[in-house]
Amino acid sequence: KVMLTMESRIHGDMYVRFGGRLVETYHRKVEKRCWPSLLKELADICGIKKKLTYHVARHSFAVTVCLENGIPIETLSKVLGHTSLRVTQAYAKITYKKIMNDMGILKDRLEY
Structure with a gap:
């Protein structure tokens, strides 16, 4: 929206x-x-209500929009313009939503 x-x-x-x-x-x-x-x-x-900064917006985009929606960290690294994957990994907090999604994928694969 x-x-x-x-x-x-x-x-x-x-x-x-x-x-x-x-x-x-x-x-x-x-x-x-x-x-x-x-x-x-x-x-x-x-x-x-919280004041948004460029850094907060960039971090939210990286974690909430990209990583939680399955964008590979290598792709995100390029989008963010990072020269090293290590820099991008600082953004890559594993969220509860991501863990549950990944475990659901594993469960589906193991059932077949």
């Missing part, structure tokens, strides 16, 4: 800076100085 809200609000090319690299995501470059207002808008849309 949030991404669709942002997509409908932002027209043209949008770029996001990850690890010093510019990654094209939509249609225009988002200047670093614009991130605080964009994150505040996202927090308001989602009803989040």
Whole structure:
């Protein structure tokens, strides 16, 4: 919902800076100085009271959006612009949801 809200609000090319690299995501470059207002808008849309920072958003994207949804850590490492997989592993907290999902996959495989 949030991404669709942002997509409908932002027209043209949008770029996001990850690890010093510019990654094209939509249609225009988002200047670093614009991130605080964009994150505040996202927090308001989602009803989040805590102040969101670029680092919190990046970390949440890595763990909650990517890793918990099965994106391989090697892929995430490239998306984040990390030069080493070890750097990405700092983001890779194993969450309860991920453990339960992985064990469910193992259970399904062992039943056949």
